[in-house]
Amino acid sequence: MRYDPAKIEKKWQVKWDKTKIYQAKFPSPKKKFYTLVEFPYPSGEGLHVGHVKGQTAVDIFARFKRMQGYNVLNPMGWDAFGLPAENFAIKNKKHPAGFTEQNIKTFKRQIQSFYPSFDWSREINTTDPNYYKWTQWIFLQLFNKGLAYEKEAPINWCPKDKTGLANEEVINGRCERCETPVEKKLMRQWFLKITAYADRLLSDLDSLDWPEHIKTSQRNWIGKSEGALLKFQVTSDKRQVAEVEVFTTRPDTLFGATYMVLAPEHPLLTNNKLQITNYKEVEDYIKKAGKKSEIERTTETKEKTGVELKGVKAVNPANKEEIPIFVADYVLASYGTGAIMAVPAHDERDFEFAKKFYLLVNQVVMPSRVDLSNPPQERKRDTLRNMILAILYDPRSKKYLTLKWKKLGWTAFVTGGVEDGEDHIKAAEREISEETGYTKVRFLRSLGATEAHFFAAHKNENRKSHAEHLLFELVGDSRANVSEEEKAQYEVTWLTLAELKAANLQHAEADIILEKLITGIDSYSGSGILINSGKFTGMESEKAKWEITNFVGGKRQTQYKLRDWLFSRQRYWGEPIPIVKCAKCGNVHVPEKELPLLLPNVKNYQPSGTGESPLADVKSWVNVRCPKCKGPAKRETNTMPQWAGSSWYFLRYTDAKNSKKLADPKNLKYFMPVDIYFGGAEHTTVHLLYSRFWNKALYDMGHIPFSEPYQRRVQHGLILGSDNRKMSKRWGNVINPDDVIKWYGADTMRTYIMFMGPYGDSIAWSTTAIEGISRFMRRIWALGEKTSKKTKPDEDTLRLAHQSIKKITDDIEQVSYHTAISQLMIFANHLGEKAVVPQDIWLTFLKLLAPFAPHIAEELWSQAKQKYSVHLSGWPSYDESLLFASEVELVVQVNGKVRGKIKVARGIDKENAEKQARADTKISKLLQSAPKRVIFVPDRLINFVA
16 A cells, blocks of 8 residues: 555544544643643744744654653643734734734644644633733732832834834844844833842752753853942042942952943933033933944944043042043943943953053953973972063064974073063063074063963972063064073074964963964953052952952942843733823732733724834723722833743643633642743743743742743754755745645654754755655555564564664653654664564554654554554563673684684673683684683673783
């Protein structure tokens, strides 16, 4: 009978729909397993193969766990509110509600065509009032706990979408959705206080089974910093006129603060409170900065800009020196205090700014290194030396001078001590002349100082050197005579920068020197020993942080990069915020009994662009009585962001039809947390962070019984077009799953997508490769025609079956689906070589195949006259004793040379292995006398040493 995927797949999809075998039961005596994939936004373009990848991946895991005996919850729903639907509706002059409903029907039909085992009885839709009633209810709980608040703030504003954006929705200074450059706009907005949970969002990552790069992304976004708050006086004509507080993670560098920077939004800059003499220039700069996004302002490649505040100075509290004050947009009002102490010697951004504006660079932390290639030796004299390290550069050849030590094999720069009466530059010029003869050199700049501890072999002593690194330029070739003693020790060699990197320079601090030469950035941001820091000179920097903080009257402080979540949108298609604004009572929440607060049906849902949502024009909806004082009031007209509905949807799946509660506590306790969550990289720092925050807040309020929602996270890679580009209508490389199923069938599509490569990798679609999977399905079909209950498996077949069970089980657990399918191919090819396939081996094969290709597995299971259904049969188990052959080939050596091979029982001991080897005629001839010793490697080798 010919393999007809269209006929077979339709047949079983109809039957599965009727029997509802994939519905999770509650209550249930079974142990639960909750599998989840991110629910899709139902766009007008329909399902794409990226959706298929995630939905097939979660389905394989769900089917696998179901066969292992778990009560599996594997739900699906629709993330249908938000900007994309509204923008499409505006463009096509269709109401978003009707457009969304039609899209959901299309998506559902497409998903069911390859039939992931979703429990459709729990289907949810974020635009359904029965669902968003509870989204609004959660908002009220946050509001009542002070975690939802309104304030006027500069927000990211998309001029095209005409709405505010959270920081997480701005990518490289552009709107995440439409890529329009984002502007700043001052507006009253709703925020959720996610910062109250920053510490727990950070610390609880340690308990989660997530890829480390996802945890790192969240840690970086939260951005915890331990530091100090320090106060600087602001003076005008030596009189104090204000005080500025700065937050710094490096109070140990305070003596190196040579200027101060205020963010353009800093309150001291408004209305010229400081009486700045060039305020017009400052004001113009502030206006320009206001048009840039935070990303644009802080990108590392951006040229530093700023304006000095003339007429005022700041006073460094450590050394009491006056330093200039600038306004610059690389400092943000939203982080720290909106002001920084700038230490150009120890911060790259500060260094670049100081270089541009010719500001003082004062090194106060000296790196301290032990030369591990030449470490100090015990019982050798220790000598402290004040030294120089001179780097001579020839601009014509673009090479650097080094000394090649003849006896010691070292490659090093010119080094030497500083003699009495010399400064570092004079000492360096003398050493260059004495050691190389070059006298025509010009000092360029200092690269800073380091401390190094090493054994000086040529002096037979340990040295701790404090060396100033000085860069010189060769300006003439004339050379003085070099002493014979110096010539005997080393020769001069000139090396390019690339050659220097490969030369293994004999300096403990070589990496620091090379980094500065390569980048031109002379700052050092690491730890070390303090210099130029008054009474703290010589102290280790970590200790000095808090000693200096106390010295200047500062205080320790923890800061976060994470900002509160901007929660309001000036659009129509979103959940109404259940707040009433009363002139007398302020913001008053809508009574819970009146939820859901329905989104009114309006004719005009075009964004106003004024900061008001289209709802503001619906007077009959806006004008209400205050729930508290019964006086005239108005509804909040902003709506919630798209992230609202997705921040708790995993909870609703546990009890999707409950009209009285978000979900019954019993259901939540049984099903939660999610055991494995499949999703995309684009949600690493937004959805995952927001939903963890809501979950923790609800837990603290006693509404749910667990703090973390997702135990394990699996991230998928993209499916690229066959041209290796991201799929796009623009490139004409989009693969429609409807077409693939029509050509090859759902099982072939599912298996191919999982076989493309590691699940987390982005891989290009290949028509040739999917043809190979199609042939594989046909080979499997043919195997079903030569099975027999009477035939017993041979040892090789039985062993391969148990090896396959073990490997495929382990691979599915690790979401290494491509290697699991590869093992299925090995198994199938082996069975294909047999004239008859034993029935019990065949049934094992079908069980292993079932999660990947559910339709063909079910059909062949049925043809084998088995009970319905293979997906409800038990997952096979393997026998450890059957994973390996009963016999092994033992290599026999005499005096280390291979003299033969013998078949022995697996696990044979040394004594019996020796007997069997000696019984071999060829070996016995070589062993006329007793060997001196016998070396035995179990199941591998026996070696007779004569």
